[in-house]
Amino acid sequence: MPRPSDVFLTLWDLAVSGALWTNLAPSLMRLLVGSTIGATVGIAVGVMIGLFSFARAGLVPLVAAIFPIPKIALLPLFVIWFGIDEASKYALIAFGTFTPTVVSTYGAVDNVDRSLIRMGQSFGLRWSTVVFRIVLPGAMPGILSGLRVSLAIAIILLVAAEMLGAEYGIGAYILQAGSLYDLERLFAGVTILSMLGVLLSTAVGAVEKHVLGWRT
Amino acid sequence: MELRLEGVSHRYGDVEVIRNIDLSIPKGRIVCIVGPSGCGKSTLLRFLGGLERPTSGSVSQVGEPPSDSINPLTYVFQDFALLPWRTVEGNISLILSDHGVPKKEAEDIITDVLARTKLSDFRKALPKQLSGGMKQRVAIARALAVNPAVLLMDEPLSALDSQTRELLMDDLVDLWTRAPFTAVYVTHNLAEAVRLGHQIVVLSRRPGAINEIVEIDTPLAERSSADPDLERTQQHLWALMRAEAEAADMELIDD
Numbered sequence: 001m002p003r004p005s006d007v008f009l010t011l012w013d014l015a016v017s018g019a020l021w022t023n024l025a026p027s028l029m030r031l032l033v034g035s036t037i038g039a040t041v042g043i044a045v046g047v048m049i050g051l052f053s054f055a056r057a058g059l060v061p062l063v064a065a066i067f068p069i070p071k072i073a074l075l076p077l078f079v080i081w082f083g084i085d086e087a088s089k090y091a092l093i094a095f096g097t098f099t100p101t102v103v104s105t106y107g108a109v110d111n112v113d114r115s116l117i118r119m120g121q122s123f124g125l126r127w128s129t130v131v132f133r134i135v136l137p138g139a140m141p142g143i144l145s146g147l148r149v150s151l152a153i154a155i156i157l158l159v160a161a162e163m164l165g166a167e168y169g170i171g172a173y174i175l176q177a178g179s180l181y182d183l184e185r186l187f188a189g190v191t192i193l194s195m196l197g198v199l200l201s202t203a204v205g206a207v208e209k210h211v212l213g214w215r216t
Numbered sequence: 217m218e219l220r221l222e223g224v225s226h227r228y229g230d231v232e233v234i235r236n237i238d239l240s241i242p243k244g245r246i247v248c249i250v251g252p253s254g255c256g257k258s259t260l261l262r263f264l265g266g267l268e269r270p271t272s273g274s275v276s277q278v279g280e281p282p283s284d285s286i287n288p289l290t291y292v293f294q295d296f297a298l299l300p301w302r303t304v305e306g307n308i309s310l311i312l313s314d315h316g317v318p319k320k321e322a323e324d325i326i327t328d329v330l331a332r333t334k335l336s337d338f339r340k341a342l343p344k345q346l347s348g349g350m351k352q353r354v355a356i357a358r359a360l361a362v363n364p365a366v367l368l369m370d371e372p373l374s375a376l377d378s379q380t381r382e383l384l385m386d387d388l389v390d391l392w393t394r395a396p397f398t399a400v401y402v403t404h405n406l407a408e409a410v411r412l413g414h415q416i417v418v419l420s421r422r423p424g425a426i427n428e429i430v431e432i433d434t435p436l437a438e439r440s441s442a443d444p445d446l447e448r449t450q451q452h453l454w455a456l457m458r459a460e461a462e463a464a465d466m467e468l469i470d471d
Contacts, residue, residue: 119297122265123362124287129314136300214301214342 002184010188024192027158027170030086034093034161035154042098043143046105050139051131054151056106058101063102071096072081072160079164089161096157099152104146105139141215144208153202156194170196217281217288217365218243219264219400224273224421224456225240226259232423234270234361239417240278241366244396246436248409251427252457252464255400258370260424262401265289272445281365286315290364294371296351298343298358304330307337308358315362329357332391349380360391367399373408389436406453410446411439414425415452418453421460428456 014020045063048055071092078095082088112135120130170192172209177185219241227233234256240245241264249257262268263275266289281288298307302426312322330336333353336437343351352372373381385408391397392412403409411417416430432439432449437447 065220115293115295115297116299119293120289122267123311123314125311125314129310133310133314134299137299212301214344 001150002187006184007029007187010184011191023168023170023173026166026168027162030089030093030161030169031154031158033086034090034157035097035151037090038094038100038154039147039150041094042101043105045098046102046143047109047131047136047139049102049106050069051110059102060106063099067099067103068152071157072163075160075164084165088159088164089166092161093154093157097154100153101143101146101150103197104149105143106141108142108146109135111142122127142206144204144212148201148204151204152197155197155200159193217398218278219366220276220278221260221263222274222276224260224263224270224275224452226256226272235423236426237273237424237426241398241400242415243398243426245414246392246399246401246412248401248403248413248416249419250403250406250409250416250453250457252421252461253404254422254464254467255419256422256424257375257404257419258420261291261368261370261402264366265291274347279371281440282363284363285365285429286317286362288365290362292352292359292367292369292372294354296343296348296355296356298351298377300343303340303342304335304346304354304357306461307343308361309352310359311362316425325361329361332360332394333357333387347380347383348376352376352384356388356391360397365398367397369401370401374403374405381405381408388412389439393437396456406450407441409453410419410450411441414438416449416453418456421464426447 011020012024031053045055045059049059049063050056074095075088075092078088078091082091116134116138117130120134125133157175158169159171162169163175166172170189174186174193175182177189221237221239224234224237224388225232237260239247249260259268263270266275269275277288302310308326308329309322312325313319317325326339327336330339333356335350335353335357338346338350338354343354346354352375356372373384376384379394394397401408401412413432414436416432418430419425420427421453430449430453432446434443434445446449453461
């Protein structure tokens with residue numbers, strides 16, 4: 001085991017030499033693009049499932065079927081479909097965040113207080129108003145807590161995505177260090193991922209505080 | 217505008233819940249519907265609001281709703297149904313803006329209904345900051361904001377404690393005295409019925425049918441809980457319902 005001080009020194013060197021940024025920048029980009037696509041499509045599909053029984057009948061088994069597939073195992077497939085460049089990495093992260101987001105979103109929509117929807121209908125509100133002003137805000141607590149899980153999964157998949165054909169990136173850096181048994185660098189990389197996790201979780205927390213201030 | 221039920225019967229599968237009800241809701245009056253639990257009171261209210269259709273019989277509107285009525289048949293629910301993420305004002309403005317009321321006009325309507333329900337100081341409050349009684353006042357304000365032709369109230373005071381219920385009954389009497397509205401008021405509380413009803417419809421146990429219709433002529437504003445006439449009416453209503461309430465209480469729930 002490397003000493004914590006050695007890990008810290010390695011991190012310091014990384015920061016000073018500028019290698020930190022060359023590795024972090026592409027990783028952040030992959031994380032951002034991939035999880036944004038995955039979460040957006042996931043929320044949209046989850047809301048559809050929550051609202052329409054035909055969507056539920058068709059999509060719930062499909063989501064249940066793709067959820068347990070280790071997305072890492074599909075990486076070669078994505079490389080063939082999307083090329084070895086960034087697109088396959090985006091696709092892997094997007095696909096991985098999509099499924100947990102769908103599941104948590106339709107659960108959240110199911111949990112919206114039915115009496116509020118009935119109220120909206122009894123006042124003759126338009127369908128779109130009921131969805132965007134009653135269902136979505138009501139489902140927001142569940143959607144955001146689902147997002148915490150999805151974003152953690154996105155970080156896990158980031159490393160997987162960088163296993164193939166990534167010159168730079170935190171994942172690539174960790175894998176390279178791992179294959180050389182350079183434990184200081186390995187731990188430095190892992191520390192960065194952990195900090196990234198804490199950062200994302202804090203960000204979701206800040207959004208929750210802002211958006212869900214109405215909760216008791 | 218008046219509402220009229222003619223020969224309304226309803227069954228859920230094999231279970232007959234309502235049998236042959238004829239009833240009309242006259243304009244500017246409060247009609248209370250009382251009955252033992254499970255007699256189909258709330259179902260009847262859903263028919264009146266058009267949320268559900270009876271198996272047979274007809275529900276009709278007689279005459280046109282007033283032209284400035286935004287939502288002619290408006291419910292007030294037992295559980296308030298306020299959006300917890302919107303302020304008092306926001307809960308009302310959502311409905312007005314969806315019906316295309318201009319912002320300025322909506323502001324005026326909101327100011328007016330909040331003043332009528334004594335909520336002017338709570339305009340920016342969130343539902344979580346309000347007591348149960350205040351929440352129901354907001355729900356009533358929201359219902360008044362759309363200027364309904366008929367208010368359909370489903371046990372509006374049943375979730376409140378008895379003191380708050382007294383206060384809200386006084387408020388409802390005040391509201392009606394200043395500007396008479398038409399309402400159907402479903403309740404299982406006979407004290408509420410004799411206090412607020414011009415007409416009290418007593419339903420029998422399932423299948424719900426009209427047992428008796430009691431008219432009370434004393435003006436709402438002059439009714440007090442100590443009034444011997446009202447006391448007698450309430451006793452009479454209880455005598456009508458007692459045996460059935462007992463039977464309903466003993467019933468096994470098998471569905």
